[in-house]
Amino acid sequence: MSAHAIDHVEDHHDDHGHHHKETFVTKYIFSTDHKMISKQYLITGLFMGIIGIAMSILFRLQLAWPDVEFTIYEVLLGKWGEGGVMDPNVYLALVTIHGTIMVFFVLTAGLSGTFSNLLIPLQIGARDMASGFLNMISYWLFFLSSIIMVMSLFVEAGPASAGWTIYPPLSALPQAIPGSGAGMTLWLVSMAIFIASSLLGSLNYIVTVLNLRTKGMSMTRLPLTIWAFFVTAIIGVVSFPVLFSAALMLIMDRSFGTSFFLSDIYIAGEVLHNQGGSPVLFEHLFWFLGHPEVYIVILPAMGMVSEIMATNARKPIFGYRAMVASILAIAFLSTIVWGHHMFISGMNPFLGSVFTFTTLLIAIPSAVKSFNWITTIWRGNLQMNTGMLFSIGFVSTFITGGLTGIILGDSALDINVHDTYFVVAHFHLVMGISALYGLFAGVYHWFPKMFQGRMLNKNLGYVHFWVTVIGAYGVFFPMHFIGMAGLPRRYYTNTAFPYFDDLTDVNVVITIFAIITAAAQLVFLYNFIHSMFHGKKGPKNPWKSTTLEWTAEVKHIHGNWDGPIPHVYRWSYDYSKLNKDETDYVIPGQDYIPQHIPLQENEEEMNH
Amino acid sequence: MTAFLVVLVIILFGVAIWQMSKIFQLSQPKQTDSSEIANDKDNNINGWLMMGFTIFTYLLLAICFWKWWDVLLPEAASEHGSEIDSLMYVSMVLIFVVGFFTLWLLGSFSLKYRGREGQRATFFADNDKLEFIWTIIPVIVLAGLIIYGLFTWTDIMNVNDEDDPMIVELYAYQFDWRARYSGEDNTLGEANVRLIEGVNQLGVDASDPNAQDDIVVNELHLPVGRKIIFKMRSQDVLHSAYMPHFRAQMNCVPGMITQFSFTPTITTAEMRMNDEMVAKVRKINNIRKENSKALVAKGDEPLEPYEFDYMLLCNKICGASHYNMQMKIVVDTPEEYAAWIKEQPTLAEALKK
Numbered sequence: 022m023s024a025h026a027i028d029h030v031e032d033h034h035d036d037h038g039h040h041h042k043e044t045f046v047t048k049y050i051f052s053t054d055h056k057m058i059s060k061q062y063l064i065t066g067l068f069m070g071i072i073g074i075a076m077s078i079l080f081r082l083q084l085a086w087p088d089v090e091f092t093i094y095e096v097l098l099g100k101w102g103e104g105g106v107m108d109p110n111v112y113l114a115l116v117t118i119h120g121t122i123m124v125f126f127v128l129t130a131g132l133s134g135t136f137s138n139l140l141i142p143l144q145i146g147a148r149d150m151a152s153g154f155l156n157m158i159s160y161w162l163f164f165l166s167s168i169i170m171v172m173s174l175f176v177e178a179g180p181a182s183a184g185w186t187i188y189p190p191l192s193a194l195p196q197a198i199p200g201s202g203a204g205m206t207l208w209l210v211s212m213a214i215f216i217a218s219s220l221l222g223s224l225n226y227i228v229t230v231l232n233l234r235t236k237g238m239s240m241t242r243l244p245l246t247i248w249a250f251f252v253t254a255i256i257g258v259v260s261f262p263v264l265f266s267a268a269l270m271l272i273m274d275r276s277f278g279t280s281f282f283l284s285d286i287y288i289a290g291e292v293l294h295n296q297g298g299s300p301v302l303f304e305h306l307f308w309f310l311g312h313p314e315v316y317i318v319i320l321p322a323m324g325m326v327s328e329i330m331a332t333n334a335r336k337p338i339f340g341y342r343a344m345v346a347s348i349l350a351i352a353f354l355s356t357i358v359w360g361h362h363m364f365i366s367g368m369n370p371f372l373g374s375v376f377t378f379t380t381l382l383i384a385i386p387s388a389v390k391s392f393n394w395i396t397t398i399w400r401g402n403l404q405m406n407t408g409m410l411f412s413i414g415f416v417s418t419f420i421t422g423g424l425t426g427i428i429l430g431d432s433a434l435d436i437n438v439h440d441t442y443f444v445v446a447h448f449h450l451v452m453g454i455s456a457l458y459g460l461f462a463g464v465y466h467w468f469p470k471m472f473q474g475r476m477l478n479k480n481l482g483y484v485h486f487w488v489t490v491i492g493a494y495g496v497f498f499p500m501h502f503i504g505m506a507g508l509p510r511r512y513y514t515n516t517a518f519p520y521f522d523d524l525t526d527v528n529v530v531i532t533i534f535a536i537i538t539a540a541a542q543l544v545f546l547y548n549f550i551h552s553m554f555h556g557k558k559g560p561k562n563p564w565k566s567t568t569l570e571w572t573a574e575v576k577h578i579h580g581n582w583d584g585p586i587p588h589v590y591r592w593s594y595d596y597s598k599l600n601k602d603e604t605d606y607v608i609p610g611q612d613y614i615p616q617h618i619p620l621q622e623n624e625e626e627m628n629h
Numbered sequence: 630m631t632a633f634l635v636v637l638v639i640i641l642f643g644v645a646i647w648q649m650s651k652i653f654q655l656s657q658p659k660q661t662d663s664s665e666i667a668n669d670k671d672n673n674i675n676g677w678l679m680m681g682f683t684i685f686t687y688l689l690l691a692i693c694f695w696k697w698w699d700v701l702l703p704e705a706a707s708e709h710g711s712e713i714d715s716l717m718y719v720s721m722v723l724i725f726v727v728g729f730f731t732l733w734l735l736g737s738f739s740l741k742y743r744g745r746e747g748q749r750a751t752f753f754a755d756n757d758k759l760e761f762i763w764t765i766i767p768v769i770v771l772a773g774l775i776i777y778g779l780f781t782w783t784d785i786m787n788v789n790d791e792d793d794p795m796i797v798e799l800y801a802y803q804f805d806w807r808a809r810y811s812g813e814d815n816t817l818g819e820a821n822v823r824l825i826e827g828v829n830q831l832g833v834d835a836s837d838p839n840a841q842d843d844i845v846v847n848e849l850h851l852p853v854g855r856k857i858i859f860k861m862r863s864q865d866v867l868h869s870a871y872m873p874h875f876r877a878q879m880n881c882v883p884g885m886i887t888q889f890s891f892t893p894t895i896t897t898a899e900m901r902m903n904d905e906m907v908a909k910v911r912k913i914n915n916i917r918k919e920n921s922k923a924l925v926a927k928g929d930e931p932l933e934p935y936e937f938d939y940m941l942l943c944n945k946i947c948g949a950s951h952y953n954m955q956m957k958i959v960v961d962t963p964e965e966y967a968a969w970i971k972e973q974p975t976l977a978e979a980l981k982k
Binding site for chain 1 (some may be wrong): 642656666674686700713717742744751754759782821822867874876915949950951
């Protein structure tokens with residue numbers, strides 16, 4: 022390490038002296054600059070998020086007041102909401118598209134796409150991604166898939182409505198549900214393009230992290246954000262192609278008469294010719310992506326929370342190596358637990374035992390991470406910036422949502438709560454809400470980096486945070502109860518079962534909280550748009566952070582650093598490090614040492 | 630009207646928040662520190678709020694339990710169901726202890742170590758012993774839970790011929806259920822969707838000798854104390870046979886036969902007398918009475934009073950009427966059951982008609 026300290030050789034070939042003229046199109050539309058692409062991802066993701074959340078409010082209204090006529094249905098749903106009564110098919114379409122949009126378009130592309138793009142080059146000290154062109158293609162494929170997904174809402178027979186898991190035969194047969202016609206075709210096309218986009222992005226992230234780290238930036242000096250993005254990209258590359266193959270086979274079953282997933286079906290008065298396929302095969306293929314997918318969603322959030330928490334606690338992240346090891350352990354385990362979605366699918370019960378075992382193992386690295394976060398804030402000097410609040414909120418929902426996973430991962434217990442609202446409550450807390458908190462934490466924290474030093478208004482941020490966290494628990498805590506009461510999910514109304522009549526007021530409470538929480542997001546939206554143009558400019562390194570992105574130019578230039586790329590001499594968590602005599606910080610009066618500062622004489626060397 | 634009100638409430642809520650933030654902003658213009666970075670005052674307020682948030686979480690949970698304890702499922706009505714319930718109980722206790730403890734740490738640390746000018750954070754980067762402890766404790770606890778869970782699971786899923794089980798087929802289609810009893814020979818006749826024709830709705834092979842005494846019904850009657858093996862089939866798309874009171878569920882998959890087995894232990898009549906159930910049904914009927922008033926005022930029929938029955942629900946999204954795909958289950962005494970089954974026509978009789 023000290024060997025680097027004297028090493029100040031400038032590498033000239035990194036110097037970008039030339040700046041070619043940029044037009045509006047190359048700067049804002051077909052940009053190959055990672056910072057612009059990250060903003061494109063974020064804004065597209067937020068736009069999709071608005072659609073997804075609006076849909077959830079519509080079906081929450083239906084669930085709380087199934088007998089009431091809402092004109093808003095007719096306004097927004099047209100012929101499927103005639104007279105203010107929601108059509109049962111469109112209810113299923115709403116939950117399907119809500120799930121698809123939130124999981125893939127908001128929490129995969131909007132979260133990982135935004136922050137991997139923004140932070141990987143900036144935090145590892147690179148001028149841009151390994152391939153700026155592929156990066157641009159990746160965004161535009163994502164944009165195209167978003168357009169197709171939104172377009173599918175307007176087809177004659179309605180959008181895909183077989184649930185976001187699109188299990189065949191329901192998703193394969195238009196006779197079974199109208200949404201499985203053109204709507205489902207568009208869904209599959211959109212997802213196929215999405216997967217291509219995700220693969221191009223992931224490969225780029227992996228190559229960039231492996232090859233473009235600046236001098237001195239060893240893997241063990243990487244901020245945890247980068248570790249998380251790196252491993253996320255690997256999981257994506259391993260699992261997304263499997264979903265692609267499943268989608269391809271489903272397309273063939275639907276359009277070309279194959280029988281991968283169909284067998285012995287009598288529908289609409291006739292026997293189908295399909296013989297020998299198995300819907301369980303589809304479930305295996307789907308969840309081989311589907312389960313890693315939830316870690317694709319949550320790992321970037323975990324990485325960002327680790328980084329933001331350490332910065333704002335003015336302390337190193339506790340147990341850096343354990344944090345990295347647990348990311349790797351979670352990534353590995355995530356690819357061998359998919360069967361816990363299928364305990365009662367009809368697969369061999371012995372497989373159920375194996376998957377219970379692997380699933381509950383994942384609780385161990387998750388517990389290590391939670392304890393390490395809690396220890397990180399222990400004896401800190403917590404700066405309650407909005408990013409920090411959302412990070413603490415993340416740990417809270419990750420714990421409350423993760424713990425119920427112990428029940429769902431246990432095959433014996435899963436029998437009775439499978440596909441009930443208990444599951445809905447569990448995964449919304451542990452991956453939906455937690456990942457959203459990670460997204461918000463990242464936006465509040467790195468907003469100055471995205472918008473040239475402008476910062477989000479903190480008081481609006483506090484209002485946004487507090488209403489959101491209270492509202493989110495108000496939605497999902499009661500939801501566990503209706504799940505344990507035996508209420509299945511994806512029911513258009515519960516009035517067909519008088520037995521569930523006493524759950525009506527729980528549903529009303531949930532819906533009211535959902536509306537309040539959604540309204541709080543308007544505060545964020547206003548803050549976001551307003552601050553983009555009129556936000557106060559802060560200092561270059563507003564959070565007094567150690568990582569390299571804050572040494573880059575505030576003004577966005579192609580290549581990030583005007584001069585040579587900084588070299589790195591230490592890990593990214595030297596917060597509140599004291600000098601050898603413990604009289605003051607290593608740099609007197611400054612409680613952090615940025616990564617590009619060489620090792621000082623009065624400090625002890627660490628193992629990084 | 631209601632829609633309008635809801636929209637109005639949302640708009641007013643937005644306005645209120647906007648105004649609140651204005652007040653926030655107006656109340657602090659004189660401060661020299663007008664940056665968007667948290668100052669000691671923000672740290673102080675939010676530190677306290679974080680502690681309050683932990684307490685809010687506890688309170689919310691307490692209120693949920695207090696208000697909605699009675700919506701939860703009553704005691705299990707099957708033999709294996711009580712095993713599941715005790716495993717659930719153990720897991721829940723564990724979850725509550727861990728959740729209570731960790732959320733407390735999160736809230737209290739946020740308050741105790743909230744940022745103050747001049748406060749020095751402790752440089753604490755690693756501690757192998759601590760990390761070992763909180764790795765090994767989850768390992769041990771989860772090992773226990775895994776073993777307990779797996780024993781329960783294998784026990785439940787081990788479908789075998791011990792104790793002279795009765796074979797019943799559950800047949801799912803959009804959007805209803807049928808049950809096929811195997812009759813006196815306790816063997817189901819062969820069936821295939823290609824044989825569906827007219828009254829032979831389940832596609833049973835009429836030439837199979839085993840099929841002759843099969844009995845197809847649309848209300849499931851089970852004798853108490855007799856082990857039942859359910860063989861599930863689906864005609865069109867995936868369905869899931871969910872019987873929450875028996876802690877039983879299995880998907881019905883077109884192209885294959887899935888199975889689940891349990892022994893009912895409480896008859897419908899006994900369950901109706903169960904204290905919890907009596908209270909629950911009373912509550913439901915009060916709600917229904919209230920709702921009926923509104924219906925009658927509109928000129929509609931009032932709702933019928935509710936009487937408890939076990940039910941079979943579809944629990945895998947299967948199309949427009951997924952929400953209403955149900956079958957009544959009645960658990961009889963063996964005598965009642967024998968009398969009921971005698972009344973039902975066999976397949977041979979039904980096809981002859």
